[in-house]
Amino acid sequence: MSTPETMRAAVLDEPGAFELRDVPVPDPEPGEVLVRIRACGICGSDLEIRDHGWLQDGTEYPLIPGHEWTGEVVETGPETYHFEPGDRVADETHGGCGYCRNCKRGRYTACLNYGEREKGHKHYGFTVDGGYATYCAIRERNLHHLPEVLSFRAGTLVTTAACSLYGVERADVEAGDTVAILGPGPIGLTAVQCAKLRGAKDVVVTGTRESRLRVAREVGADHTVNVHESDPVEAVRELTDGVGPDVVIETAGVHETVSQAVEMVRPAGRVGIIGNPGEGETPISTQAIVNGDLDVYGVKAQGQNAAERVTKLMTRPEFRTDPIITHEFDFEDLHTAMDAFENREDGAVKVVVTM
Ligand SMILES: [Zn+2]
Numbered sequence: 263m264s265t266p267e268t269m270r271a272a273v274l275d276e277p278g279a280f281e282l283r284d285v286p287v288p289d290p291e292p293g294e295v296l297v298r299i300r301a302c303g304i305c306g307s308d309l310e311i312r313d314h315g316w317l318q319d320g321t322e323y324p325l326i327p328g329h330e331w332t333g334e335v336v337e338t339g340p341e342t343y344h345f346e347p348g349d350r351v352a353d354e355t356h357g358g359c360g361y362c363r364n365c366k367r368g369r370y371t372a373c374l375n376y377g378e379r380e381k382g383h384k385h386y387g388f389t390v391d392g393g394y395a396t397y398c399a400i401r402e403r404n405l406h407h408l409p410e411v412l413s414f415r416a417g418t419l420v421t422t423a424a425c426s427l428y429g430v431e432r433a434d435v436e437a438g439d440t441v442a443i444l445g446p447g448p449i450g451l452t453a454v455q456c457a458k459l460r461g462a463k464d465v466v467v468t469g470t471r472e473s474r475l476r477v478a479r480e481v482g483a484d485h486t487v488n489v490h491e492s493d494p495v496e497a498v499r500e501l502t503d504g505v506g507p508d509v510v511i512e513t514a515g516v517h518e519t520v521s522q523a524v525e526m527v528r529p530a531g532r533v534g535i536i537g538n539p540g541e542g543e544t545p546i547s548t549q550a551i552v553n554g555d556l557d558v559y560g561v562k563a564q565g566q567n568a569a570e571r572v573t574k575l576m577t578r579p580e581f582r583t584d585p586i587i588t589h590e591f592d593f594e595d596l597h598t599a600m601d602a603f604e605n606r607e608d609g610a611v612k613v614v615v616t617m
Pocket residue numbers: 305306307329330421422
């Protein structure tokens with residue numbers, strides 16, 4: 263199969279100006295391969311990028327967003343060694359410079375050269391072109407082999423589940439722990455499963471939407487708390503021996519839940535904050551942190567090769583992706599798909615487009 267000259271892509275000329283059109287298929291640079299994309303998940307950060315641009319500097323416009331995708335390698339560029347045409351792959355969005363102190367310690371999501379392309383940093387779908395297209399040229403070190411048992415559709419959750427795995431690892435969920443997960447979105451729902459597979463005994467999920475809390479129970483949550491019905495801090499404490507959970511993972515990304523995370527964890531507990539509320543101030547209790555002797559971890563995306571490990575974890579039969587990926591659209595209907603995701607139409611949780 264020969265590669266065509268042009269491809270379909272969703273191009274952001276600047277925040278607010280987003281359209282599907284034909285563009286040239288990129289040539290892979292040294293170290294890169296060309297992938298025929300098969301499916302891409304829609305993420306909350308895509309909507310942020312579409313409407314306001316990314317929170318960090320370094321984006322080059324026009325930009326093709328999209329960072330939760332799977333596909334097949336069709337061409338290998340110069341100086342590539344690890345992939346062949348025909349390989350099924352899932353992407354990893356953060357491409358650190360590979361040189362700075364953080365990159366060398368595996369903390370490449372916090373690369374000290376973030377956004378500086380001339381120093382080797384690339385954040386696919388955020389600062390450089392990503393996966394809302396039929397092809398993407400990407401460094402092979404940003405790809406993971408997609409196991410045969412995972413479909414292209416299921417594999418779109420690799421990026422999301424890798425965030426969750428990194429979060430539960432940063433907050434060191436141990437066997438027998440009680441864990442509260444705030445927010446039953448795609449990250450929360452995969453975090454439930456990562457926590458369980460690391461041996462958590464009781465997992466409580468808090469949220470506002472009953473349809474999503476139902477999915478949380480389906481994928482393994484032992485208890486759910488609807489925050490419209492009861493105070494989440496009190497309710498979670500009651501469910502966790504009255505002292506609070508050993509670990510709280512915040513995934514909702516709103517100021518209120520970040521504050522709740524610190525309030526509800528037991529003294530000497532651990533808090534992992536994956537969600538990012540963006541603008542504004544988050545009131546966090548220093549009293550709770552200091553007098554509670556708490557460990558509070560920021561979790562920036564999929565650090566320390568969590569994506570590679572999660573592709574293996576996701577092959578376990580108990581890891582559920584079906585209840586989370588609720589909607590699928592053709593790529594040509596991307597705008598409709600994004601609306602369905604944004605407005606949570608028909609209980610939409612994760613929405614994917616297929617190419
Ligand atoms: Zn995402």
